[in-house]
Amino acid sequence: MTHEYGATFPRLRDAAGTVWRDYTHHAFVEGLREGRLPRKAFLGYLVQDYVFLIHFARAWALAVTKADALEEMRACAATVDALVNHELSLHVKTCAEAGLSEDDLYSAEEHPANLAYTRYVLDAGHSGNFLDLLAALAPCVMGYGEIGARLGPVPDDHPYADWIATYADDDYQQVCRDAGALFDGAVARRLGDNPTATPGWERLCQRFTTATRLEVAFWDMGLSFG
Amino acid sequence: MTHEYGATFPRLRDAAGTVWRDYTHHAFVEGLREGRLPRKAFLGYLVQDYVFLIHFARAWALAVTKADALEEMRACAATVDALVNHELSLHVKTCAEAGLSEDDLYSAEEHPANLAYTRYVLDAGHSGNFLDLLAALAPCVMGYGEIGARLGPVPDDHPYADWIATYADDDYQQVCRDAGALFDGAVARRLGDNPTATPGWERLCQRFTTATRLEVAFWDMGLSFG
Amino acid sequence: MTHEYGATFPRLRDAAGTVWRDYTHHAFVEGLREGRLPRKAFLGYLVQDYVFLIHFARAWALAVTKADALEEMRACAATVDALVNHELSLHVKTCAEAGLSEDDLYSAEEHPANLAYTRYVLDAGHSGNFLDLLAALAPCVMGYGEIGARLGPVPDDHPYADWIATYADDDYQQVCRDAGALFDGAVARRLGDNPTATPGWERLCQRFTTATRLEVAFWDMGLSFG
Amino acid sequence: MTHEYGATFPRLRDAAGTVWRDYTHHAFVEGLREGRLPRKAFLGYLVQDYVFLIHFARAWALAVTKADALEEMRACAATVDALVNHELSLHVKTCAEAGLSEDDLYSAEEHPANLAYTRYVLDAGHSGNFLDLLAALAPCVMGYGEIGARLGPVPDDHPYADWIATYADDDYQQVCRDAGALFDGAVARRLGDNPTATPGWERLCQRFTTATRLEVAFWDMGLSFG
Numbered sequence: 001m002t003h004e005y006g007a008t009f010p011r012l013r014d015a016a017g018t019v020w021r022d023y024t025h026h027a028f029v030e031g032l033r034e035g036r037l038p039r040k041a042f043l044g045y046l047v048q049d050y051v052f053l054i055h056f057a058r059a060w061a062l063a064v065t066k067a068d069a070l071e072e073m074r075a076c077a078a079t080v081d082a083l084v085n086h087e088l089s090l091h092v093k094t095c096a097e098a099g100l101s102e103d104d105l106y107s108a109e110e111h112p113a114n115l116a117y118t119r120y121v122l123d124a125g126h127s128g129n130f131l132d133l134l135a136a137l138a139p140c141v142m143g144y145g146e147i148g149a150r151l152g153p154v155p156d157d158h159p160y161a162d163w164i165a166t167y168a169d170d171d172y173q174q175v176c177r178d179a180g181a182l183f184d185g186a187v188a189r190r191l192g193d194n195p196t197a198t199p200g201w202e203r204l205c206q207r208f209t210t211a212t213r214l215e216v217a218f219w220d221m222g223l224s225f226g
Numbered sequence: 227m228t229h230e231y232g233a234t235f236p237r238l239r240d241a242a243g244t245v246w247r248d249y250t251h252h253a254f255v256e257g258l259r260e261g262r263l264p265r266k267a268f269l270g271y272l273v274q275d276y277v278f279l280i281h282f283a284r285a286w287a288l289a290v291t292k293a294d295a296l297e298e299m300r301a302c303a304a305t306v307d308a309l310v311n312h313e314l315s316l317h318v319k320t321c322a323e324a325g326l327s328e329d330d331l332y333s334a335e336e337h338p339a340n341l342a343y344t345r346y347v348l349d350a351g352h353s354g355n356f357l358d359l360l361a362a363l364a365p366c367v368m369g370y371g372e373i374g375a376r377l378g379p380v381p382d383d384h385p386y387a388d389w390i391a392t393y394a395d396d397d398y399q400q401v402c403r404d405a406g407a408l409f410d411g412a413v414a415r416r417l418g419d420n421p422t423a424t425p426g427w428e429r430l431c432q433r434f435t436t437a438t439r440l441e442v443a444f445w446d447m448g449l450s451f452g
Numbered sequence: 453m454t455h456e457y458g459a460t461f462p463r464l465r466d467a468a469g470t471v472w473r474d475y476t477h478h479a480f481v482e483g484l485r486e487g488r489l490p491r492k493a494f495l496g497y498l499v500q501d502y503v504f505l506i507h508f509a510r511a512w513a514l515a516v517t518k519a520d521a522l523e524e525m526r527a528c529a530a531t532v533d534a535l536v537n538h539e540l541s542l543h544v545k546t547c548a549e550a551g552l553s554e555d556d557l558y559s560a561e562e563h564p565a566n567l568a569y570t571r572y573v574l575d576a577g578h579s580g581n582f583l584d585l586l587a588a589l590a591p592c593v594m595g596y597g598e599i600g601a602r603l604g605p606v607p608d609d610h611p612y613a614d615w616i617a618t619y620a621d622d623d624y625q626q627v628c629r630d631a632g633a634l635f636d637g638a639v640a641r642r643l644g645d646n647p648t649a650t651p652g653w654e655r656l657c658q659r660f661t662t663a664t665r666l667e668v669a670f671w672d673m674g675l676s677f678g
Numbered sequence: 679m680t681h682e683y684g685a686t687f688p689r690l691r692d693a694a695g696t697v698w699r700d701y702t703h704h705a706f707v708e709g710l711r712e713g714r715l716p717r718k719a720f721l722g723y724l725v726q727d728y729v730f731l732i733h734f735a736r737a738w739a740l741a742v743t744k745a746d747a748l749e750e751m752r753a754c755a756a757t758v759d760a761l762v763n764h765e766l767s768l769h770v771k772t773c774a775e776a777g778l779s780e781d782d783l784y785s786a787e788e789h790p791a792n793l794a795y796t797r798y799v800l801d802a803g804h805s806g807n808f809l810d811l812l813a814a815l816a817p818c819v820m821g822y823g824e825i826g827a828r829l830g831p832v833p834d835d836h837p838y839a840d841w842i843a844t845y846a847d848d849d850y851q852q853v854c855r856d857a858g859a860l861f862d863g864a865v866a867r868r869l870g871d872n873p874t875a876t877p878g879w880e881r882l883c884q885r886f887t888t889a890t891r892l893e894v895a896f897w898d899m900g901l902s903f904g
Binding site: 506513514516521522525526528529530532535536537554558574 | 732735736737739740742743747748751752754755756758759761762763780784800
Binding site for chain 4: 291292294352353354355358415416417418424425426429
């Protein structure tokens with residue numbers, strides 16, 4: 001079983017080298033998989049991840065402003081709406097059980113590792129074009145897809161069953177496949193049939209790899225809460 | 227029956243002076259009302275208005291990136307999604323009857339009056355903050371609400387029944403009331419209880435008035451197609 | 453004598469077709485050349501052009517934020533500084549003779565044709581990358597260079613001697629050659645050795661041609677003041 | 679002797695509380711003052727600080743695009759030009775002595791603490807208005823001014839004489855006074871005579887304090903290289 005999510009993503013992932021595995025097989029992820037991750041680390045991560053998703057949604061909204069085709073706009077707009085009007089519910093529900101309201105989450109102080117990641121993605125968009133932004137958005141979207149597919153399914157009594165199911169479920173896997181198709185179409189439109197041979201390719205690899213490095217630092221932050 | 231759509235909008239509208247009436251009672255609008263507007267003018271307008279709405283959606287997406295509160299993000303994200311994934315249907319349907327595909331609409335050459343308006347709104351957002359952007363977005367949203375409420379309802383055999391119904395219907399009137407509430411909340415959050423006494427107020431009035439001037443020029447463009 | 457200003461500019465100019473000649477041989481320009489342009493048209497133009505240059509400087513500042521190489525940043529930063537701290541002096545001096553202060557110029561109401569042009573350029577930058585922005589900046593920079601080279605030199609008693617000298621002088625011609633070199637380097641860095649064969653080329657042509665169309669509308673506006 | 683640099687800065691500094699002293703009296707700074715800072719930490723810091731200044735210049739360029747007054751544009755444009763065309767020379771010269779070329783500096787991999795800081799400042803600008811951006815720029819500009827004034831003058835044989843002189847010299851102190859005047863004018867223009875009583879004030883304090891926190895993390899990064 002492979003999780004390729006289109007043609008562009010696996011090329012960028014392979015170009016990223018070992019840092020991709022550092023991210024998707026991080027000790028934090030293995031702790032989730034084995035159910036050994038301290039609850040305190042998980043909750044600390046979840047609060048930061050809520051704020052992350054707020055700014056990640058801002059980055060998808062920026063993508064709407066930078067799209068060159070109607071289907072690109074529509075895909076990005078649907079993602080923004082899904083993120084801010086629907087998909088924060090896992091975080092809100094889990095944190096509510098721990099006594100945190102959504103206002104607490106929204107106003108949580110951002111950890112520097114969190115700031116670094118989301119503001120880097122936003123700046124990738126502001127300084128570059130639609131592709132630069134997608135390359136910085138992809139590691140989070142598809143990496144969580146790979147992790148979910150590897151960790152799930154798990155029994156309902158697994159300590160992190162809800163989290164794993166969120167990313168293992170076909171709903172999220174479809175999000176990743178759709179994002180892969182969006183990315184492939186955007187690359188074909190701008191770089192043509194042989195994108196890895198264009199001068200722009202190297203830059204996309206850098207964007208993707210830097211965002212992946214910032215994912216590793218985000219998991220490091222999570223463990224530091226434990 | 228008044229259509230105030232909150233407290234901020236009528237203040238800005240009144241500050242705009244006669245240009246507001248120039249916009250909402252423009253000869254193009256009266257032509258729609260009386261059914262005398264040449265079909266050619268209407269279709270030329272509708273093509274440009276389709277492109278306008280694409281860039282208007284981009285401006286609402288920019289607003290998502292500039293919001294300071296979760297409810298602001300949610301309202302703006304829902305607006306973007308509604309615009310690009312649902313609300314272009316009037317344009318697509320009417321233009322299809324005239325033999326124009328949605329691709330034709332998306333790739334239509336923008337008239338300078340169209341460019342001037344949407345790019346001004348986007349720049350209001352980029353150069354200023356969330357309020358500056360809302361002040362530039364408001365004349366279109368609420369002005370069409372006022373026009374719809376004044377022109378509708380009309381009999382089904384009115385030449386412009388579809389267009390008038392789109393903006394007269396309570397669905398659209400609710401969009402205007404929601405936008406008014408968003409605007410009032412945004413003003414209270416940033417300018418306090420007495421916004422017209424703050425140094426920032428004058429700037430909002432300028433943004434609103436300039437956007438209203440550009441609405442007048444947009445109708446002028448519509449008539450020029452006739 | 454040719455005024456090629458590098459390799460990229462003439463390719464984009466040729467791709468623009470007849471609209472380039474509509475711009476560089478516009479009746480406004482011929483009026484300047486022959487000295488027959490009504491003074492009122494010239495002054496009305498000059499006031500709008502002052503505001504144009506303010507926003508044009510903003511667009512060059514946006515280019516600083518989007519550069520990928522140190523020499524790109526340096527060239528753009530020097531251009532911004534030259535524009536706002538030095539090169540508005542022709543406008544300020546000429547308008548002062550007509551009784552207009554620099555504050556009058558800065559706060560002049562922008563004509564829709566002016567708004568359309570500068571906000572289009574800014575949005576080319578915000579929605580795209582450094583090259584998209586340069587393609588929208590180039591028609592003004594290099595077109596005035598071509599016009600200056602064609603119209604100058606003229607005797608000191610020519611009614612528009614100051615204006616013509618500003619763009620005919622080697623200082624400005626060097627600005628155009630430098631901008632051409634910046635553009636060529638930026639294209640080579642991003643599109644490689646055969647840029648016209650890349651999918652990105654068409655988009656640059658569109659940006660350049662639209663900005664050229666907006667130059668034509670700007671001269672039209674100038675004549676309308678006469 | 680106080681270093682107030684205007685009226686706005688000391689108010690924001692005082693509102694930041696102890697984090698301001700954490701920044702300006704950080705162990706890294708005391709190491710510079712006493713000459714005990716390991717050379718390796720200093721050089722590692724200097725490489726990152728070079729990249730920092732590149733992105734800091736981008737943020738000042740963004741300020742040019744967001745200014746509302748001619749003198750604001752001029753001050754910001756001059757700062758950008760000074761940063762990228764002149765003021766990186768301390769870094770280039772010192773690093774050249776250690777065998778690093780300017781290309782090495784420009785292409786150095788950014789530390790996450792560096793990314794976090796500069797991209798936060800840029801996003802403060804993109805998401806807010808001119809004041810939001812200035813509030814995020816101020817801690818670096820004025821903090822280095824305070825540090826320079828406290829640490830200098832030192833004898834020529836002090837191990838960090840060049841660095842200290844750069845910020846202690848009246849040239850840099852004047853930069854801080856000018857930035858203070860720019861900030862005071864910008865606040866008066868937008869928030870009026872009693873800015874601390876406006877709803878916008880709290881937000882400026884947050885921007886300033888977060889940027890100050892990111893300065894602390896930047897020094898931490900510097901020590902980690904030792």
